[in-house]
Amino acid sequence: MSTGFRQRLLLVAMAAIGLPASANAQVALSGHQLTLDLAMEAASEAVRSCAAHGWAVSASVVNADGVVKVQAKGDHSTIHTQDSSFRKAYTVITMGPIFGFDTTSEFVKKAAENPSAPALVTLPNIILLAGGVAIRIDGEMVAAIGVGGAPGGDKDEACAMDGVRKIASGLTSQ
Template sequence: MQNTLIKAAAITLSLIACAGAHADGVRIEKNISLELATQIAAQAVATCAANGYAVSATVVDRAGVVRAVQRADNGGPHTIDSSRLKAYTSLSARETTLAMWERSQKNPAAANLVHIPGYLLLGGGVPVKVGNEVIGAVGVGGAPGGQLDEQCAVAGIAKVQEQLR
């Protein structure tokens, strides 16, 4: 009888240990919603339009998947691809593409970043963060300079800053 109780206790402890190990494999992550992505893209395009720039804005989620795209009236067709690539690059590196571009100009080793498939080292990509956690990124393309694209991207994020908690 005592032997049976010991075996039952060992089996119970094994099951509890397995259940705990399984729970460690489940991750809970914040991600960008469609509504939030749409608001960011719309504000980025509106900010650039107010300054006379016909741009596109693309917002990607934490996996680099496109959540929202907006192209201004008269925005060039190339602006859609450039905005997506800037968003992807910013998300991947978890920093602005303008900072990456500047670093690549000063550091020969960083200059090789341009050879990563899908990377575009032009200003205009900005990560979207909740605290220090990157949950997505916005890319803007079409203004006459990466710093101007970045200003519009930052304006898009600023529009929803209160929701990024």
């Protein structure tokens, strides 16, 4: 086995082992959760924001375990937008705490500098596309929103940010 192959294999194994524990530990530490009402409001605002620009998108919000809390398929959005929005949110919530990022665009930049990055995208539901954003309560990542379908991940991410901004005042300790 080559050293590079062993390093990639080790990285994949560490990520696969660490993902469930890391995501679960976030909730167990504080008990913070994103409410269904806030998740629905964030997804709706993200879809609305993109629609205002003429972009038909879908938005997904996942909890700290990476489980879908809300998925909103915008009017006239294509079927693949649901999958891409979920995968963007899932990537943020499962990889963000490990690699220290809050948006998938940050992850794309980090991955570009890491020779082992191609191994990461072999993990189920991980995607290297901009459009996912962390949702935090008291500094703790408790959920993530992903948007898919705009003509460019930067536009998806801007709409996701609009969704997070819409609920910002509600993101306090409950």
